[in-house]
Amino acid sequence: MKVLNSQRTYLFAIALLVLVYFVAGFYPRTSNTLSGSALHNGAEWIPDQYLHFHSPGIAFTEKAPVWLPRAISTSGLELSLLVRSADTAQYGPARIFALSHNRSRANLVVSQVGSNLSLRMRNPRTALNGTPAHLVKDVFDDLDWHQVDVVINGQVLKIRVDGKVSVATSIPDRPLQNWDIGYRLVLGNEFTGDRPWLGDIRQAVVRVDGRSFDYLSPGALVFPEKLATTSNVVAKLIPFVDSTFSRATVSDWVVNFIGFVPLGWLVIMARKPRPGFLRAIVFAAGVSLIIETGQLLIFTSRVPSTEDLILNTLGAAVGAWLAKRYGLPLKCASQEP
Numbered sequence: 001m002k003v004l005n006s007q008r009t010y011l012f013a014i015a016l017l018v019l020v021y022f023v024a025g026f027y028p029r030t031s032n033t034l035s036g037s038a039l040h041n042g043a044e045w046i047p048d049q050y051l052h053f054h055s056p057g058i059a060f061t062e063k064a065p066v067w068l069p070r071a072i073s074t075s076g077l078e079l080s081l082l083v084r085s086a087d088t089a090q091y092g093p094a095r096i097f098a099l100s101h102n103r104s105r106a107n108l109v110v111s112q113v114g115s116n117l118s119l120r121m122r123n124p125r126t127a128l129n130g131t132p133a134h135l136v137k138d139v140f141d142d143l144d145w146h147q148v149d150v151v152i153n154g155q156v157l158k159i160r161v162d163g164k165v166s167v168a169t170s171i172p173d174r175p176l177q178n179w180d181i182g183y184r185l186v187l188g189n190e191f192t193g194d195r196p197w198l199g200d201i202r203q204a205v206v207r208v209d210g211r212s213f214d215y216l217s218p219g220a221l222v223f224p225e226k227l228a229t230t231s232n233v234v235a236k237l238i239p240f241v242d243s244t245f246s247r248a249t250v251s252d253w254v255v256n257f258i259g260f261v262p263l264g265w266l267v268i269m270a271r272k273p274r275p276g277f278l279r280a281i282v283f284a285a286g287v288s289l290i291i292e293t294g295q296l297l298i299f300t301s302r303v304p305s306t307e308d309l310i311l312n313t314l315g316a317a318v319g320a321w322l323a324k325r326y327g328l329p330l331k332c333a334s335q336e337p
Contacts, residue, residue: 007270007271010266010269010270010271011270013266014263014266014267014270017262017263017266018263018287021259021260021263021287021288021291022291025291025292025294025295026291026294026295039056039226039227040055040225040226040227041057041058041223041224041225041226041227042054042055042056042057042196042198042227043057043058043059043187043188043223044057045059045216045223049202050084050200050201050202050216051187051188051200051201051202051204051216051221052200053086053188053196053197053198053199053200053201054086054198055196055198056189056193056196056198056227057188057189057196057227058186058187058188058189058191058193058196058224058227059186059187059188059221059222059223060184060185060186060187060191060221060222061184061185061186061215061220061221061222062184062222063184064181064182064183064184064185065099065184065185065206065213066213067206067208067209067211067213068099068107068179068181068183069181070208070209071152071176071179071208071209072176072177072179072181074208074209075152075153075154075155075174075175075176075177076152076153076154076208076209077108077150077151077152077176077206077207077208078149078150078151078152078206078207078208079097079108079110079148079149079150079151079205079206079207080147080148080149080203080204080205080206080207081096081097081110081147081148081149081150081201081203081204082145082146082147082148082201082202082203083096083145083146083148083199083200083201083202084143084144084145084146084199084200084202085112085140085143085197085198085199086143086198086199086200087198087199088115088140088141088142088143089114089115090112090113090114090140090197090198092111092112092113092114092116092118093109093111093112093113093118093120093133093195094111094112094113094195094196094197094198095109095110095111095186095187095188095189095190095195095196095197096110096111096112096187096188096197096199096201097109097110097185097186097187097204098110098111098185098186098187098190099179099183099184099185099186100129100183100184100186100190100191101180101182101183101191102190102191102192103129103190103192103194103195104128104129105128105129105180105183106120106122106128106129106130106183107121107122107130107176107179107180107183108120108121108122108130108150109121109129109130110148110150111195111197112139112140112197112199113135114140115137115138115139115140115141116135116136116137116138116139116140117135117136117139117140117148117159117161118133118134118135118136119133119134119135119136119150119159119167120132120133120134121134121152121157121171121175122176122178122179123171123172123175123176123178124172124174124175124177124178125171125172127252134157134159134167134169136159136161136166136167139161145202146161146162147160147161147162147163147203148160148161149161152171152175152176155170155171155172155173155175156168156169156170156171157169157170157171157175185206185215187201187204187215187221188201189227193227201216202216203216204216253307253311256307256308256311256312256315257311257312257314257315257318258315259312259315260284260288260311260312260313260314260315260316260319261315261316261318261319261322262319263283263284263287263315263316263319264280264281264284264315264316264317264318264319264320264321264322264323265319265320265322265323265327266319266323267279267280267283267284267316267320267323268280268319268320268323268324268327269323269327277317277320277321277324280316280317280319280320280323281313281316281317281320283316284312284313284315284316284317284319284320285309285312285313285316287312288308288309288312288313289309291308292304292305292306292308292309
């Protein structure tokens with residue numbers, strides 16, 4: 001029967017599309033969240049040598065850096081790190097250096113992703129966590145010491161690795177204007193305890209307006225006895241309110257909206273008689289809700305958001321409307337001769 005075959009094709013397409021949504025929503029599936037409410041802090045200062053992270057640990061400043069307001073006003077900052085990774089394929093982004101509040105709110109983040117160096121710098125064109133990131137490939141493909149220098153000067157961002165300029169790119173005017181002056185500095189992990197990095201840091205110096213701040217000097221950092229892991233889950237519950245209007249954010253909104261248009265169209269076209277408009281929207285919203293809930297409860301590497309749920313549902317509604325308005329009519333089933 002032609003209609004039955006057509007319906008089966010639509011149903012198969014729906015199943016395949018939902019599978020794609022789940023893969024995209026839950027990737028990467030590996031989680032490096034620490035289990036338990038508190039673990040021993042694996043950060044250890046070896047006197048006159050380096051800061052050693054032999055297991056998941058953290059070291060941070062008690063307050064926001066004193067140089068932060070000046071860096072924002074001058075649009076200038078230099079960061080010098082001398083680091084040695086303990087693993088050439090660390091699950092990432094594993095935090096080496098961060099000026100942040102949590103993994104979804106950050107001013108500046110230097111991390112390791114596999115063997116690559118990643119730098120995220122929040123500016124008027126990025127999301128609140130600084131994405132998209134700048135990648136320098138294969139920096140950590142060995143276990144040697146590497147000098148990493150980050151220079152923000154006006155409208156230019158440079159990343160030097162072992163003296164070689166690996167990234168040199170233009171950035172918006174007044175690039176640090178939306179940095180948060182209350183963010184503290186953290187080494188070896190994220191404040192949520194779910195971005196641990198293993199290795200050694202021999203140098204961590206920030207230079208602003210001619211002054212240097214050495215964060216491996218005595219008393220510069222706090223070393224808690226326990227590494228708290230009770231606040232790993234971060235979700236955006238209030239839609240569109242705490243989002244920065246940037247190119248990356250708008251791009252994410254567009255993808256979430258357009259991505260669900262085909263699902264709404266297919267659900268309408270899949271059955272005879274065609275289901276109501278509302279039923280198609282409810283189905284699509286249910287798929288999106290399962291993905292966002294899964295991200296919240298299980299997959300900590302993704303940030304669940306009511307924005308995604310709303311945009312997914314609106315996209316499906318548009319697809320359903322298009323199918324009702326322009327879709328080819330399904331004829332009554334007839335037996336082929």
